[in-house]
Amino acid sequence: MKRKIFSGIFLVSVLTFLACLVLILGVLYNYFDMQLIEGLHTEGTTIAAGIEAGGETYLQNLTMYDNRLTWIAADGEVLFDNQADPSSMENHLDREEIAEALQSGQGESSRYSETLSQKTVYYALKLSDNSVIRLSDTRSTVWNLLFGMFQPILLVLTIAIILSAILASRISKSIVRPINAIDLEAPDVEGNYDEISPLLLKIHHQNDQIRRQMEELRRQREEFQLITENMSEGFLVVDAKTELLSYNSAALRLLGSGPVEGTPSVLTLNRGESFRHAVETALAGEHCEQTMSLGSAVYHVIANPVTHQKKPAGAVIVILDCTERELRDQMRREFTSNVSHELKTPLTSIYGVSEMIANGIVKPGDIRSFAQNIHEESGRLITLIEDIMKLSQLDENSIPADPVAVDLYQLAASVIERLKRQAEERNIAVDLDGGTAIVQGIPNVLEEMIYNLCDNAIKYNRDGGRVRISVNKDKDGHPVVRVQDTGIGIPKEHQARVFERFYRADKSHSKKIGGTGLGLSIVKHAAAYHGATVRLESEEGKGTIVTVRF
């Protein structure tokens, strides 16, 4: 725009200058022409008067006159010429100006001399004797004039060009400046050219509109991000080339990936078989659900195709962490198998023995010992079912008693009394130390808890071992029951799971030791019921320490 304005102004000024030059030259040239002719007229009149008075002698004395002067007789013969020999000159009767003068008293004409680029102006005047004097003056043509003025004209032209260039540049700048200064973000509609204020107004409105739309978009994006970021499920959007378009941090966390740069392929996050299969199936246009395990975690991957104009354009992948569910499922399966095993073992012996008795293949003398067997096994079953019932009571918090003050020390002492015979059989020394420690609780639940701990400590002890039970208060005044044995201990990998129902460190479910596999589970639930924590320290082959802190 600036350039256009500049060239416009510049062109106009140069053209104006040239036009002026032509005009002035034309006017001046004509003016000089007139002057010349007028001079010739005056001179002619004077000289005519001179000749009328003095004849040829006047002409002979007119040496000062520097224009050409010719005296021609009425018949055209040249009588006198101040610049040429009259005798050598031809008859002038046919000359335009002479003919004119002879006819009307005076005549004039002008002729161009091509070679000299000159113009000769003639003026003829008829005298009283019908002879004619002719004056002539030469002058340069306009081109000659121009050529002669070439240098000054060039100089002036150059100056004019420079001046107009500077001016044009300044003017164009000053015209453009307000336009350049427009702040497109917030155009000043009032303070600018009237011609562009509608445009600025429009820009202003559109800016507003764009701002609002951007704001709306940003809000929507933030909303979306907020929703996906707060999902615990992983969320991924990929395009048809498996490039990652959108994701939430949960997805990266679940897939164990670091921060993502650019739009890498989703397969850089995980390239496991099931994940890849899910992505590929979804991109082929089919819904796909897969379960994949990553380390110890188990994920459920749901991939849905995104179609655009009936062609798969990408996929939305949702990753659910179902590690806990899988773990629970596994525990339930184990629990069911354990409980049925525990229930079945005594029943099988009872069934077998009673069948033998019913079929009469048992000698009457042996019936007693067989009955003893049935008695023991059914006793085991009853203990087991009692344990399960206790647990479910604890589970449902439906213990039908109000908490009362219980002395754990006394409780421990009575438990030891009950287990005395069992310990003595295997020559295990049981000590109790510490002092009174009162807690608010359900006496039989607490007793059951301590009983189970001590029972385990004796059962899983070596012969001639030692069990130490201490009941006291820690430095914060919380009652603590600690049962330490010198038994077989629990291997590291089982320690976390021995509190599960029916879980046995020794998988063989050996009958030798007995027990239901519910003991520690009852301890855990009983402790939890009383708001106590249970801690297990154990070293294989050396012994176990269980600490219950209220």
Added chain:
Amino acid sequence: MMRSKFDEQLEYLNVELIKMGALCEEAISSAIKALLDDDQEMSRKAQDTDREIDQKERDIESLCLKLLLQQQPVARDLRVISSALKMISDMERIGDQASDIAEITAFISGNEVQSRIHIRDMALAAINMVTESIDSFVRKDMSLAQNVIQSDDTVDALFLKVKEELISLIKGDNGSAEAYMDLLMIAKYLERIGDHATNIAEWVLFSITGKHVEG
């Protein structure tokens, strides 16, 4: 326009390489499962995956050649494509060896010897190397690639250990010498898989730095 098409093709090559790497991981882990858990289903799967790997190799190879001819890449792009060409042959070898291991497992089926020697450790170390080498490619992670190159020594040491264990077993018991030889073969294959994983890591380093370190 040309350039963006080329970039797209390079990205496609990258994704295909990741897929092929993932197939390698699958093949070797199936083969190891077949070995350790005596699972013939896994053995078949390893061999199927090997065929898939072979197909992938041919696909990627023709893609690379097409890129080389049509785009005439230079500098970094050229390195990426040429290292891809080298990498796929290493990956293909890994697939072959996994398939070989899977094949041998059929002969030593029902034998308990593998639990008595360190072949499990060796297998896990080899799988780990393959996984890490593919990871280093996926993430363009130079330190992980260096790590892979270093862990090759572990696998080599384990190979020697397994070999010695097998020698002493053969000395003590001639009955199942054939199984011992098969196990030695498996150990050797695992050792070779480690070498190929090292090669992949070296090519990853080459594609990033332009310098090929011979490990």
